[in-house]
Every structure is written in structure tokens, then in C-alpha cells.
Amino acid sequence: MSDTTRVNINNRAAETNTFDAIVVGSGISGGWAAKELAEKGLRVLMLERGRPFEHITDYKTANLMKWELPHRGETTQQQRNDYPVIHRGWAANEAVMDYWANEKDNPYIEKKPFTWWRSYQMGGRSILWGRQSYRLSDLDFEANLKEGVGIDWPIRYRDIAPWYDHVEKFAGIAGSKEGISHLPDGAFLPPFPLNLVEKDVASRIKSHYKGERHLIIGRVANLTQAIPDRTGCQYRNRCWEGCPFGGYFSTQSSTLPAAMKTGNLTVRPFSIVTRVLYDKDQKRATGVEVLDAENNNTYTFNSKIVFLCASALNSAWILMNSATEIWPDGLGSSSDELGHNIMDHHYNIGASGDVDGYEDFYVEGRRPTGFYIPRFVNVGNDKREYLRGFGYQGAANRQGWSREVAEMNVGAGLKEALTEPGPWRIGATGFGEILPYHENKITLSKTVKDKWGLPVLEMDAELKENEWKMRKDIQLELKAMLEASGVKNVNTWDGGHAMGHGIHEMGTARMGRDSKTSVLNGNNQVWDALNVFVTDGACMTSSGCQNPSLTYMALTARAAHFAAAGKW
Amino acid sequence: MERRELLKMIALATGGVLIGGELLMSGCKNPPALGGATFSDQDISFLDEVAETILPRTSTPGAKDAGVGRFMTVQVNDCYTKEDQDVFHAGIRKLNDASKEMFNKDFLDATAEERTQLLGQLDKEAKEHQKKKQEKDWQIKDAKSKDPESEGAKEQPLPNHYFTQMKQLTLFGFFTSEKGSKEVLRHVAVPGKYNGALPYKKGDRAWAE
Numbered sequence: 001m002s003d004t005t006r007v008n009i010n011n012r013a014a015e016t017n018t019f020d021a022i023v024v025g026s027g028i029s030g031g032w033a034a035k036e037l038a039e040k041g042l043r044v045l046m047l048e049r050g051r052p053f054e055h056i057t058d059y060k061t062a063n064l065m066k067w068e069l070p071h072r073g074e075t076t077q078q079q080r081n082d083y084p085v086i087h088r089g090w091a092a093n094e095a096v097m098d099y100w101a102n103e104k105d106n107p108y109i110e111k112k113p114f115t116w117w118r119s120y121q122m123g124g125r126s127i128l129w130g131r132q133s134y135r136l137s138d139l140d141f142e143a144n145l146k147e148g149v150g151i152d153w154p155i156r157y158r159d160i161a162p163w164y165d166h167v168e169k170f171a172g173i174a175g176s177k178e179g180i181s182h183l184p185d186g187a188f189l190p191p192f193p194l195n196l197v198e199k200d201v202a203s204r205i206k207s208h209y210k211g212e213r214h215l216i217i218g219r220v221a222n223l224t225q226a227i228p229d230r231t232g233c234q235y236r237n238r239c240w241e242g243c244p245f246g247g248y249f250s251t252q253s254s255t256l257p258a259a260m261k262t263g264n265l266t267v268r269p270f271s272i273v274t275r276v277l278y279d280k281d282q283k284r285a286t287g288v289e290v291l292d293a294e295n296n297n298t299y300t301f302n303s304k305i306v307f308l309c310a311s312a313l314n315s316a317w318i319l320m321n322s323a324t325e326i327w328p329d330g331l332g333s334s335s336d337e338l339g340h341n342i343m344d345h346h347y348n349i350g351a352s353g354d355v356d357g358y359e360d361f362y363v364e365g366r367r368p369t370g371f372y373i374p375r376f377v378n379v380g381n382d383k384r385e386y387l388r389g390f391g392y393q394g395a396a397n398r399q400g401w402s403r404e405v406a407e408m409n410v411g412a413g414l415k416e417a418l419t420e421p422g423p424w425r426i427g428a429t430g431f432g433e434i435l436p437y438h439e440n441k442i443t444l445s446k447t448v449k450d451k452w453g454l455p456v457l458e459m460d461a462e463l464k465e466n467e468w469k470m471r472k473d474i475q476l477e478l479k480a481m482l483e484a485s486g487v488k489n490v491n492t493w494d495g496g497h498a499m500g501h502g503i504h505e506m507g508t509a510r511m512g513r514d515s516k517t518s519v520l521n522g523n524n525q526v527w528d529a530l531n532v533f534v535t536d537g538a539c540m541t542s543s544g545c546q547n548p549s550l551t552y553m554a555l556t557a558r559a560a561h562f563a564a565a566g567k568w
Numbered sequence: 569m570e571r572r573e574l575l576k577m578i579a580l581a582t583g584g585v586l587i588g589g590e591l592l593m594s595g596c597k598n599p600p601a602l603g604g605a606t607f608s609d610q611d612i613s614f615l616d617e618v619a620e621t622i623l624p625r626t627s628t629p630g631a632k633d634a635g636v637g638r639f640m641t642v643q644v645n646d647c648y649t650k651e652d653q654d655v656f657h658a659g660i661r662k663l664n665d666a667s668k669e670m671f672n673k674d675f676l677d678a679t680a681e682e683r684t685q686l687l688g689q690l691d692k693e694a695k696e697h698q699k700k701k702q703e704k705d706w707q708i709k710d711a712k713s714k715d716p717e718s719e720g721a722k723e724q725p726l727p728n729h730y731f732t733q734m735k736q737l738t739l740f741g742f743f744t745s746e747k748g749s750k751e752v753l754r755h756v757a758v759p760g761k762y763n764g765a766l767p768y769k770k771g772d773r774a775w776a777e
Contacts, residue, residue: 065746065757066777072744076646195764235759237777362768365759366777400774401743401753409691410622410735411684418739419628419752421774 027124050120059242154522175219352427394428659730
């Protein structure tokens, strides 16, 4: 295969196979790594395992009306068969089915139930993401140390705060400044508004809980005003089809054009990175090996720096599949923590109820975010019989035509009733922290291979007592808050949770202070190969309960500047 | 024996009343008669009338105007499980049989008032059935979580009621159609703003999205 190291296919590959930096993955983290490194003047190769996916032109449904979709958004039995994992939750929709990874080509093994929602195409899950963007705080960064759980984070809030500023300003995060110390304010665009009902519920919660609980508008990576090169949000709330206005942050709308503008970026799709190449004498990576997903040829690319941003599980997969002649369990496995400590956020549990009154009001436009209730348990003097906490995301709105109209069965009366908006309802789901457990792990299968003959992942992870206790509290507290706010007929629900279902998988190559107990140091460098950086969810030492992507952006930008400065 | 052939035999045995004969004749060229294993043009017309009874034309377009009959067949063909498909196809015949029982005539020969009365009754029956189904689903789920090998865990869930399927598809097909969205509800493709306290007065239409 040595004759194929020089790449020259379909104009999409580099003229040379040597770069200053290689970025593996093109999602939220990969896009940031490419942008920051290229802007620092490094010649960067970005490798994406999936297909190309062009901004705007490839968002093929984004300007269709729902009656123009053959099944109005419902998926077919064929799609159910082809995408069984995606159909475990709400993520299956006719408009975006081919954005998700092909499950037949890319199987995995569930030793315990695990929902893995992947998008193998340019931009990764940055197209499909929920866009909720919250900072962690020292309540999160100090928790492991204070409670003796896992290992201590090697950083504190002050280390990451300027990088949150940096990424928020570029990405465009709409949010309200609230002065909540454990949910720090940021460099926000003007917030989206709460609606009338949400505002009243917010003020009732505030007074009932004496200012210790807050219902705020969700902080979200959608533009409430235009920023350079991007149009403001148009309030269609169809973000995940891809936004023709560039109204939300994605690789395609944001980091990729910025990186391309430097002239320093080369992008190569259909490039499955099979391993990081490692020079055991220098103790450095020399590049990566790529399997071309289309022609099955193997190519080698060389670089001074490698950034793994392939998503938590796939970055760990690459490390586990690398340097096995020196470390049988892979590059970065010397601590025995690689692939362990997998975390997620557990959710799919909450409450909802009826809001009387407000018949004289409705909403106009489709806001791309709901409300957020930040964590209030185990904060300050609050102590629970479990560790850590949870936040809630929800919304209030008038019901639509799918509601029950009890007294109307069929006929003109039913039609007239459904033509008007129904009564108001409010509801929310919790998002809870999952602790890092060494025994929650992924490993490479010794028997099962994917379409390309590569070993697949075996998932062996589950929620434990702390999370189950927390879930009960998530329901009880939300029910109590809604009832205290005058909401009627409050029902709790629990849709269950398998690991991965939160789409916030993380922790498989954690950061730490000691090479004996962590895979990465405080600058996201692999202890065993300092020119390899892992800056996606794999690096997380604890999970917090906040949606994590903003933290990946900040850690990636921080590590990229550190790497580019070259003082290491 | 194929259901189609069975029908033919029944038609012959009962003297093959003209209406049935016509349906079977056309069924020779295309898929057969009412409620066959695949949808016929007659089925689509029948479903249009069912949908129109649920959501009739008033001062605004009705289900038939929005092509709901055909839409139902697309969804059933492509999106329903085999089990739900069978319930739906059989449901067309059951609905017609219910009409015969109540009014001594086919559904398509019933007056608008009779159709509304019949579907009103079927709606009640379907709601009661779905409630029982839901309770049983919960019991099975509960039993499974406690002991997957228990008798309760191995109970078969009740099938959906055909009228629930038809009503759901009617509402979904109608309110997501172009006519339903634009002429019955209010459709704005690109709102460009959000107002969380829009004044509302009774009679203002709901948003389509």
C-alpha cells in the first residue's frame, strides 16, 4: 500500500500528504480545531469519515413545506428496519433520515442497552444538534475532588472562562444574563423571549422558592441578530434540517467557512482514520492512517500535531486501535482508563400539566429554544441523598390539532374546534448528571467487524443507584414546582434511559493531573503522545448536567491555541 | 384461499348483488373491491368519505378536498406495521358492515347524518378500546420490568382499533396538507420573529406549524 500514500483522487484530496496538523472529525469540536489551527497559520488537513455535505445546497428539505414530503415527516417501515437505533427515540424524521449514520454498515454491540446516535457526514452532529449552550462552573470542576468521585479535573473555571468568551462571541449564543454563580453568564446575543405563561410561571417559582430557583430562557446557538457572514434566526424552528439562513451554529455555517478563508485548510471526506501512527523512539505521533470509505484504499498522512475530534466514542476507538504493538490496549491506554468512565446525561423524564386562563393570548413565530431551569439541588445549603444534580428544559404553548377534544367526536364541530388553538400546557424534561464509573466502558470487539472489516465497539455501561435516585427527584421536584405555580392536572412521566440516549456521550479519554489515572493532561494532550490532542466529549472528567457542546468548543479552542504556540 | 377469491365465491353464492358485482368486475383489472389486501380506487373513495365525515367541508375545505383518502393509503402502505395494515384493511369492511347493521345499507349509501351518527358511535367504541389497550400495554410493560418470564409479560397486546387509525390519519393528513395548512389553519413559512404574548380572540385560527 506504500504506493498510495500520495493521494490524487477526485480533486478532493491534498496534493501532498504532509501537514502541520491533522484534525480527525468535522463536527463541533473538529470544526473549531480546524478553524483555530488554520487561523494560527498552520496547514491543516481535516478528515471526515462520511460524505461531503454542502452548506445550504445539501439541506434538501429545508425549504420544502411539510405536505411536499411524501409521508409528511413520518418514517417508513423500511426506514424503521434500516435505522432501528434512531427509532428508539424522537430522532427519526423523514426529512433528516439520511443525515444519520448507516446502521447496517456501522454496527455496534450492546452488552448493556446503549443508544448511539451518529451522523457520519461533513459537519457531523453539528447540523442535527439541539444547540443548547451552557457553561460549566466550579460547582462542576471541583465536584469530583470534593466528593472523592473519579479524579480531579486538571482545570478550573478560570482556566476555561476566557475560552467560553472566545467561542460564544464567534458562535453566537443567545441568552439572558442571570447572575447565577453556578451557571455563569457569557458573551451573549440578546435572549429569545419567554412567552407570557412562561414568564408568569417563572415569577411564581421565584417567589415560591424565595429566589433560589429560576426559570430562564434557554441559552441557544441561534442568532437573535445577524453577525458577520450570517443571517439572523428566522423563527422557523427547523434547524436540524440545516438552516439556509445560517441562523444557528454548525460547522458548515460557522467554523468551516472561517477555516477555509485562511487558505490553510484541506478537507477530505470518506476518510476513516484507522489509527494514529506512533514513533516509539520520539514518543510522538507522526500522522494517521486513513481507510478510504469509498475505494477501500489505505493512505498515510503525516503531521506534527493530531487533533482527535471524532466524537467521544470514536476518538477512543481510534486510540484503542493505535500503537497496539507498544500498548496492547491502544495509544493512551497506559493508565488503564482509555475507554472507561463513559458518561452521558440521563433524561426522558419529567412532568407536564394544564395552565388555566390566558385564552386571550397566543404566540407568533416558532422559537428555536424553550425555557431552562438551572440546577438547584446540592447547591449551597441544599443537600440530597444523591450526588450532583439536574436541570430542566421545557416550554409552554397552546395545544394544536392533535389534542383530544372530549365532547367532539366527528364532524363540523370537531373541525371548528381543532381549527382554533387549544388550552395552554406546560411541560419539561430533566437532564441529569451521570457520575464517572470505571466499569462503565467501551472495548473493541474481537469478533464483530463493520463494513470495512474494522472491529466494532462493545458498549458495557449503565446508570447506577445515584442516577436512579436522582430520577425520582427529577419528577417530584418538577411536579412540585409546576403545582406551586398553579399548573393543574400535573402528570409525571418516565420514558426510561439507556446510556447514550442523551446524545451527550463523554469521558472515554478523561483529562487529569496524573498520567497514572487519566488519558489526557490539562491541555488535552495524550500523556503517552503529547502531540496528540483529544478535545471532544472523550476528554470530560465529569459530566455536569449542562448540555456539553459549548464546553467542547471552549476546550478545543484552548487546546488549539496551546498546540499552535508550540511551547510544549 | 385468497380473500379476493373468497369474496368472489361469497358474491356468487349470495347471488352476486349488482353493487358487489361491479366492485369485483373493476377489481379484476385493478386490485379488488373494498377492503382487499391492497388498496383499490374504491377503497380510496371510501376513505375519502370516511375522512370527509370526520372533517367535512364547511366554509373551508374538507378532508376530501385535501385528498386525505389517498394520503391514508400511502401512510398505511409505507409506514404501518403489517399488523396495523391488516387491522386497517379489515377495518374498511368492518366499518361498512357496521353501516349495514345500523342502517341496512352500505356506508356510501348512507346520508351525511347517518354517516356522522355511525362514526360518532365508532369513535366512542374506538376510544374505549384504545383505553383498554393502553391499560393492557402498561400491565405488560410492568410485568416485563418485574419478571420477563412471567405469564403477564408474555401476554399479547391488543391490536389498535381501525377507527382510531382512520381518525388519526384523517387529522394528520388534513392538517398537514396544503389546503388544511393554508385555507383552514394559518400557515407562515418564515415568521422572522417571535411574539410570546400575541393578542388572541375566539375564532382566530391556529398556526399550521
